[in-house]
Amino acid sequence: MDAFGSYLRERREARRASDRSYSLRQLATRVGIEPSYLSRIERGAESPPSEATIRRLAAELEEDEDVLLALAGKVSSDLQDAIRRRPALFAQLIRQLAELPDHAVLRLVREVRDGDW
Amino acid sequence: MDAFGSYLRERREARRASDRSYSLRQLATRVGIEPSYLSRIERGAESPPSEATIRRLAAELEEDEDVLLALAGKVSSDLQDAIRRRPALFAQLIRQLAELPDHAVLRLVREVRDGDW
DNA sequence: CCATGTGTGTAGTGTTGACTGCACACTCTA
DNA sequence: TAGAGTGTGCAGTCAACACTACACACATGG
Numbered sequence: 001m002d003a004f005g006s007y008l009r010e011r012r013e014a015r016r017a018s019d020r021s022y023s024l025r026q027l028a029t030r031v032g033i034e035p036s037y038l039s040r041i042e043r044g045a046e047s048p049p050s051e052a053t054i055r056r057l058a059a060e061l062e063e064d065e066d067v068l069l070a071l072a073g074k075v076s077s078d079l080q081d082a083i084r085r086r087p088a089l090f091a092q093l094i095r096q097l098a099e100l101p102d103h104a105v106l107r108l109v110r111e112v113r114d115g116d117w
Numbered sequence: 118m119d120a121f122g123s124y125l126r127e128r129r130e131a132r133r134a135s136d137r138s139y140s141l142r143q144l145a146t147r148v149g150i151e152p153s154y155l156s157r158i159e160r161g162a163e164s165p166p167s168e169a170t171i172r173r174l175a176a177e178l179e180e181d182e183d184v185l186l187a188l189a190g191k192v193s194s195d196l197q198d199a200i201r202r203r204p205a206l207f208a209q210l211i212r213q214l215a216e217l218p219d220h221a222v223l224r225l226v227r228e229v230r231d232g233d234w
Numbered sequence: 235c236c237a238t239g240t241g242t243g244t245a246g247t248g249t250t251g252a253c254t255g256c257a258c259a260c261t262c263t264a
Numbered sequence: 265t266a267g268a269g270t271g272t273g274c275a276g277t278c279a280a281c282a283c284t285a286c287a288c289a290c291a292t293g294g
Contacts, residue, residue, distance in 0.1 A: 018199065024271060034254055039272055045172075050252060070204035075197045079208060082215035083196065087187035090211070090220065091196060093226045100200035100229075109210045112225070141241060151284055157241055167282060 001045030001104045004071040009042040011061050048072035119161030121188040126159040128178050148173045165189035 016022035028038040033053060040046035048054065054072055058065040069076055083090040097105055130132060132181055133139035146154040157163035165171065171189055175182040200207040200220050 023269075025269075027290090033252095035270090036255080036272065036274090037253065045272095046249080046253095053252085054127070059193065061189050064205060066204040070201040073201065075204075078210065079200065079211050080197075082211050084187040084190065084193050085173040085215075086219065086222065087183040087192075088181060089222050089226065090214075091183040091193065092201050093214075093222065093229065094196050094207070096229050097210075097225070098202075099209075102203065103129070105203065108225070109206065109216050110215070111139045112210065112213050140239075149284095153242065153244095153285085154283065160242085162242095163283095164281080170282085220239090234238075 004048045004068075005042045005044035007068075007071055008057065008061075012042070013063075015061060026059070027057075027060060031060055051077060055056060121185075121190075122161035124185075124188055125174065126180075128180060129159070132178060137213045138213045148177055165191070168194060173193060176185075 002023050012024070018060055021027075024042070025035040028035040031038070031053065033049065037046070041049060048071075048100075049057075051069065051074055054068050054074070055065055057063075058068045064083060066076055066079075083094075097108070129139050129141070129144060141155055141159070142152040145152040148155070148170065150166065154163070154166075158166060165188075165207075168186065168191055171185050171191070172182055173187045174180075183193055183196075202212075214225070
């Protein structure tokens with residue numbers, strides 16, 4: 001049940017296979033946290049770190065920030081800001097989309113992207 | 118700059134004009150918090166309460182939960198859940214919509230509502 | 235006039251979030 | 265075989281969140 005930690009470890013070790021600088025210690029140092037802290041996070045002995053730290057981890061591992069944040073049970077603060085600016089509208093839309101299958105949402109994304117909105 | 122508190126007070130007093138049971142004390146009691154706490158919140162001397170408490174306040178005042186949460190700088194947890202289930206997809210969509218005007222988003226909401234999705 | 239209700243000031247509480255810092259045991263490798 | 269690097273255990277910090285508890289002063293209406 002610790003999606004975040006195990007995913008992180010898995011990703012780091014994958015990278016480490018081709019780049020020795022991806023040891024837990026070195027990554028932690030680059031990201032600016034204590035190695036023991038990262039160790040506990042990877043093993044799920046500690047809850048995921050802050051949004052800022054997750055962002056730095058994502059950058060270092062070249063992972064999608066939103067996905068990593070999601071695994072940590074969080075939602076990017078800029079998305080939250082966008083929703084907060086028009087709460088009624090976005091709330092309605094998101095609740096509707098929550099019940100639609102992926103492909104429908106994807107279709108919508110595309111339509112908005114290259115539509116005449 | 119204390120949108121939440123002043124809005125709350127304003128709404129409560131509006132209701133109180135026609136219903137004497139909307140005193141700070143009585144509302145606080147119905148909602149299950151200490152009057153002094155609600156007092157500090159309404160005056161902005163304290164940051165907004167938890168999502169659960171905001172929900173109860175919204176119910177009692179017949180206000181839109183999402184709007185009240187937004188004023189408190191929060192986003193409903195069920196919306197966050199929806200986003201977390203498909204982070205890449207939703208992140209992309211919301212960032213796109215953040216730059217569109219209200220009417221465009223509204224049009225989208227309608228289209229999804231009564232479209233053949 | 236006093237009992238009841240009103241809002242508010244001050245102080246204190248338990249819990250969680252987000253970490254640091256150091257010591258330890260193990261493993262390579264030069 | 266000493267030294268550097270590896271992951272980890274344990275203890276502790278510091279601020280914020282989300283509140284409670286109680287005392288106070290005012291007012292008001294029966």
